[in-house]
Each structure stands twice: as structure tokens, then as C-alpha cells.
Amino acid sequence: MKSDEEIMEILEAYDLTGSYRKAAELAGCDHHTVRRYVQLRGHGVDPTEPAARTKLIDEFLPKVEELVERSLGKIGADAVHKKIAAMGFGGTDRTTRRAVAAAKESYRAGNRRVYRPWIPEPGMWLQWDWGWGPKVDGRQVQLWCAWLAWSRFRVVIPVFDKTLPTVAACLDATFRTIGGVPTYCLTDNEKTVTVEHVARIAMRNPEIVPIGRYYGTVVRTCMPADPESKGGSEATVRIAKRDLVPTNVNLRPAFEDFTELVEACDVFMAEVNGRAHRETRRIPAEMLAEEQHRLHPVPERAFTAAFGQSRRVGKDATIQVDAVRYSVPHTLIDDSVWVRFHGQDLIVTAMVDRQPVEVARHLRSTPGNPSIDDAHYPAGSRGERTPKPTTPAEAEFLALGPGAALWLQEAGEAGIRHVRSKMADAVTLAKLHGAAEVDRALGTAATVERFADGDLMAILAHQVEHDDTEPTRPGESHSLQPGTSAWSGFGAAD
Numbered sequence: 337m338k339s340d341e342e343i344m345e346i347l348e349a350y351d352l353t354g355s356y357r358k359a360a361e362l363a364g365c366d367h368h369t370v371r372r373y374v375q376l377r378g379h380g381v382d383p384t385e386p387a388a389r390t391k392l393i394d395e396f397l398p399k400v401e402e403l404v405e406r407s408l409g410k411i412g413a414d415a416v417h418k419k420i421a422a423m424g425f426g427g428t429d430r431t432t433r434r435a436v437a438a439a440k441e442s443y444r445a446g447n448r449r450v451y452r453p454w455i456p457e458p459g460m461w462l463q464w465d466w467g468w469g470p471k472v473d474g475r476q477v478q479l480w481c482a483w484l485a486w487s488r489f490r491v492v493i494p495v496f497d498k499t500l501p502t503v504a505a506c507l508d509a510t511f512r513t514i515g516g517v518p519t520y521c522l523t524d525n526e527k528t529v530t531v532e533h534v535a536r537i538a539m540r541n542p543e544i545v546p547i548g549r550y551y552g553t554v555v556r557t558c559m560p561a562d563p564e565s566k567g568g569s570e571a572t573v574r575i576a577k578r579d580l581v582p583t584n585v586n587l588r589p590a591f592e593d594f595t596e597l598v599e600a601c602d603v604f605m606a607e608v609n610g611r612a613h614r615e616t617r618r619i620p621a622e623m624l625a626e627e628q629h630r631l632h633p634v635p636e637r638a639f640t641a642a643f644g645q646s647r648r649v650g651k652d653a654t655i656q657v658d659a660v661r662y663s664v665p666h667t668l669i670d671d672s673v674w675v676r677f678h679g680q681d682l683i684v685t686a687m688v689d690r691q692p693v694e695v696a697r698h699l700r701s702t703p704g705n706p707s708i709d710d711a712h713y714p715a716g717s718r719g720e721r722t723p724k725p726t727t728p729a730e731a732e733f734l735a736l737g738p739g740a741a742l743w744l745q746e747a748g749e750a751g752i753r754h755v756r757s758k759m760a761d762a763v764t765l766a767k768l769h770g771a772a773e774v775d776r777a778l779g780t781a782a783t784v785e786r787f788a789d790g791d792l793m794a795i796l797a798h799q800v801e802h803d804d805t806e807p808t809r810p811g812e813s814h815s816l817q818p819g820t821s822a823w824s825g826f827g828a829a830d
Contacts (some may be wrong), residue, residue, distance in 0.1 A: 338369070346370050347377060392427040393435050396420045400432075404439040409447070413437070456485035459630025462510070462518040462553075466526075467573035469494055470581050472594050479580065479601075480506040481572040484514055487623035488613045492576045492601045494594070500528045500646040501674070504547045504639050514624060516631020517551050525557045543646075543672060550639045552632045579604055643685055644676025653712055657682060661706035664696045666713055682707075733759040736771050739779030746782040762792060769796055 338346070342363070349359035350370055360367040376382075393400070399420055403411050417425075417432040425432075462484050469477035480493040491510045495502050511517045523529055530538045538557050548555045580600055582588040591597045609620045616623065647655040653666040657675050664673060664684055674685045677700065684696040698707040723741045725731035734740055740762065747755050766774040777795040781787065786795065 338365075338373075343373055346373050350374050391431070393420075393425065393431050396423065396425050397435060397439075399423065400435050401439050401442075404436065404443050409440050409443045411436075458486045458627045459516070459632075460519050461485040461522060462514075462520070463522045464506070464510070465524060465570060465573050466498055467577050468581070469577070470591055470597065472591050472597055477594075477597065479573070479576050480510075481576050482506075482510045483572045484518065484620075484624065484627065487620050487627045488616060489514055489620040489624045489627075490572045490575075490605060490608050492572070492580070492605055494597050494601055498526070498528065500541075500543050500547075500672070501644065503528050503544070507547065507551065508634075508639065511551060511634045514631070515628045515634075517553050517634055518631060520554050520556050521548070522556045522558060529555060530557050547639050551635060575608065576601075576604065643674035644683075645674065646672050647675055648672055654706070654708070655684070659703040660701045661708075662696070662698045662701070663706075663708045663712045668695065729756070729760065729763075732763050736762065736766055736778065737775030739775040739777070739782070743778040743782040743787075746785065747787050750785065750787060752787045758787070758789075758792070765792065765796065773799065 342365075346359065346363045346365060346369065349362040350356070353359050353362065356367040356370045356374070359370045363370065400416055403416050403419065413429065413433040413436040416436050417429045420432065462482060464480065464482040467479040467481055469479040471477065475496060477494050477496060478498055480491075480495055482491040482493075483489070484491075491513050493506050493509055495506065507521070525533070525538060527541065529541055529544050531541050532539045540555070544555055579586060580588070580597070582590050591600070609624075612619055645657075647657065649655055649664055649668045649671050651669060653669055654661045654663050655673060655675065656662075662675075662682060662684070664686075668686055671686065673695065676683055676685075680700045682698045682700055683694060684698075686695045688695075696709065696712065698709070701707045723730075723734055723744050725734050734744070743762075744755070744759075747758075752758070762774055762778060773796060774792075777792055777799060780795050780799075781791055
């Protein structure tokens with residue numbers, strides 16, 4: 337293989353002499369070599385490029401490219417190798433990996449995302465996101481990270497949860513920190529903001545809408561799984577975690593209490609907002625003073641002042657507050673309620689017909705001692721089994737009435753055998769004597785615990801003769817055994 341300099345000398349010698357043999361004498365090589373390089377140049381091929389050699393995988397490259405296209409560039413080389421090996425490929429997985437890497441590079445080149453430069457307008461956009469903060473007293477802290485787009489002003493607030501009242505409180509604190517309310521607020525698609533997506537359209541959480549309306553802003557969300565659409569807040573999260581979370585990199589000691597963390601966040605904001613931004617070359621705090629003229633005024637009172645914290649009602653119609661379970665009306669299952677303590681009372685408020693209504697009140701309890709109000713649950717919610725037919729015969733029997741259901745429950749408790757045959761007999765008797773009479777007799781039989789064969793017929797006959805007689809349950813003072821008075825005169829003299 338000739339070097340690039342040697343190839344250039346060969347072509348130069350040929351251009352000078354116009355003969356393969358004379359050029360070979362000048363370049364010190366064979367005239368066939370001169371002819372090959374001259375012909376390559378004549379066909380528009382770079383003579384310095386090595387000649388392409390056929391490979392075992394060449395005939396399988398269309399399949400490799402197809403698999404990469406179908407998987408949107410996500411498929412792994414191992415999966416591709418298994419598929420083409422089953423088609424007869426005899427090469428190694430190393431060859432497959434090289435082919436897949438080349439196919440993916442080509443796919444990405446044709447499907448590369450193109451970004452349009454985003455030029456923010458003063459007073460238009462605020463972005464916020466969440467980051468994992470440090471642990472304080474064993475509790476995990478979340479960092480609220482907001483970023484005003486035009487001035488690049490950053491706000492970091494430590495909190496203990498990401499519930500809706502916390503979001504509203506952080507929005508309120510952010511607006512008061514920057515001195516106004518922007519037109520739009522952009523964030524992720526968390527459940528506090530977006531309930532679901534329908535045809536790629538975000539269905540906004542109905543609880544966040546009035547908050548935005550109250551402050552005069554519109555809450556928007558980025559595309560799902562696309563953090564690049566709100567890179568400003570993502571960068572704020574990264575910088576805040578780098579400086580505020582104690583690690584071996586920043587050598588920051590652990591925070592002793594939550595107040596110390598709040599003070600550290602204030603120092604962090606003063607630092608990042610007091611130095612020139614690398615893109616604008618201006619100090620964010622100075623730009624904020626200009627942007628405040630384009631912001632809307634902040635309401636005097638915070639939105640969540642009257643409602644407290646948000647809780648989701650579980651399937652057992654309870655909420656959890658400070659590790660204690662409290663019951664609420666079962667009609668609120670899967671809904672959100674607001675809780676707050678007033679002295680020793682826990683007050684639960686829910687939105688009923690778009691109006692806040694107090695739905696429950698409990699005395700403050702302690703962990704391990706749930707506060708449950710039976711009035712919050714419907715009848716039959718304590719685990720009692722009620723008859724529910726699963727076959728046509730069972731449905732026909734239970735259709736007789738409540739007496740039939742009572743008889744079946746009592747028979748099950750008493751361990752009566754051949755229950756199905758007795759149920760069939762009751763259905764037959766109902767056709768002769770009427771469903772109401774048989775249902776009444778079944779209720780009587782369940783009350784007096786008479787489940788033997790023929791008892792139902794006897795009770796029906798008794799009902800005909802003694803219609804108003806109440807059924808009596810056998811007790812210790814009554815026995816069906818005959819007495820011994822007949823033997824009192826046995827053996828006596830006449």
C-alpha cells in the first residue's frame with residue numbers, strides 16, 4: 337500500500353510524461369501500479385482511499401438497517417446478532433456491533449433534532465422543577481428550583497413534599513421574591529399539574545387551574561420525557577444540587593436543622609443572582625429590576641392560606657396526616673381533600689359543588705391509633721357477607737325475599753347439609769303456596785333455627801292455622817321429650 341505522498345508523486349510523474357512506463361521509472365514503481373492509480377483518478381475515486389473489501393455481513397446490512405429503523409435507533413447489537421445469526425450470518429458479534437454502530441450513526445444523522453433558538457421576552461416565562469435535596473433530621477428534603485427566563489434570575493426553596501399546597505406556596509414565595517407574576521409558568525407533567533395526556537394533549541389538574549387563575553398566570557407543561565424543553569430550570573436544579581447537597585465534591589457538612597438549609601439557599605441565590613450570566617454577560621439581579629416592570633402584581637394573600645395541606649383519600653376512605661389515619665365520608669374516595677389543625681381538632685375540607693365544605697372533624701390522634709368514624713361508612717362495610725347469587729337456582733331462591741336470604745345465612749352458620757336441595761324444595765313450595773308465604777316461613781325457620789327436612793312444611797301449616805302467633809325459640813325451660821306422669825300409677829293396687 338502506497339502512502340499519500342507516493343501516490344501524489346506517481347500521478348505527478350504521469351502528468352509530466354504521459355506514459356505509464358516512463359512515469360514508473362521516475363516514481364520507482366511498476367507501470368501497472370501507475371495505471372491503476374491513474375484509472376482510479378479518472379473514475380473520480382480518491383486514490384488515497386483504501387479499496388473496499390467485501391465482508392460477511394454485507395448481505396445482511398439491509399436487515400441491520402431495517403431493525404435500527406424499526407426500533408428508532410434503540411435496538412442493541414446483541415439482539416441484532418441473534419436475528420441475523422438465525423438468518424445464516426456466520427460472523428462474530430464484534431462484526432455485528434460495528435455494523436449496528438454504523439447504522440445507528442447514520443440513523444441519528446437523518447433524525448437529528450433541530451433546535452430553534454428560544455429568545456425569551458421580559459415578563460413572559462417562568463420555569464420550575466424539583467430536585468432531590470439533602471436529608472435534614474432523617475427527612476428527605478425537596479428543592480424547588482425556579483428560573484425567570486429573560487433575566488435568568490433563580491429561586492431555590494427547600495420543602496419536605498411536592499404536594500399541591502406546597503406547589504402553590506412555592507409559587508407564591510417565588511412570585512414575591514421576584515416581585516411579580518409572569519404570564520406563563522412552565523414545568524414537568526407531574527400529577528399535581530397534569531392528570532393525563534389525551535392525543536398528546538395535557539389534561540390539566542383541575543386543582544392547579546384556579547391557583548394560576550388566582551395569581552393571573554397560565555401553567556404550561558413541557559413535552560413528556562423531554563427535559564430539554566425547559567433547560568433553564570434543569571440547569572438550576574443541577575447547580576443547586578451541586579452546591580447545596582453535601583457530597584465529597586463540595587465538602588459541605590450535613591445541615592443540623594432545616595433553618596440552616598434555608599439560610600444556605602438564601603446565600604446560594606444571592607451568589608448566583610449576583611454574578612454575570614455567561615450568556616447575557618449581565619447580572620440577573622440587575623436584569624430583574626428591568627423585568628419587574630413587565631410582571632403582574634402579586635395578590636396580597638396566598639391561595640392556600642385557608643385550606644391547609646392536600647391529601648388523597650384512599651380506598652378505605654381514610655387519609656394520613658402525621659402518620660395517623662383519619663376517616664372521611666366514603667363518597668370522597670379517590671378525591672383530594674385539604675386538612676389543617678385548629679388546636680386539637682383536625683379539620684377536613686373538600687370541594688363540594690365547587691365550594692369548600694367541612695366534611696369531617698377529628699380529635700388529634702397519635703401514630704398507631706387511627707381515628708375512625710363509623711358514620712363515614714355505608715351499611716355492610718365491616719366485612720359482613722350478604723347473599724349474592726352466582727347460579728340461576730340461587731337467584732330463583734333469593735328472589736323469594738329477605739326471609740330466604742336470612743335462612744341461607746343462618747343455615748350456613750349452623751352447618752346444615754343438603755342446603756341446595758332444601759332451597760329447591762322452597763322454590764317448589766313457593767309455586768304452590770306463594771312466594772310471600774314461603775319467604776315468611778323461611779324467615780321464621782331461620783329465627784327459630786329449624787332447618788330439618790319437613791320443618792318448612794310444618795311452619796307453613798302453622799302459619800295457616802295460627803296466622804298471628806309469633807314464633808318461639810326453644811329454650812332450657814321447654815322440652816319436647818314426653819314426661820313420666822303416665823308411670824305414676826304403675827304397680828299400684830286397685
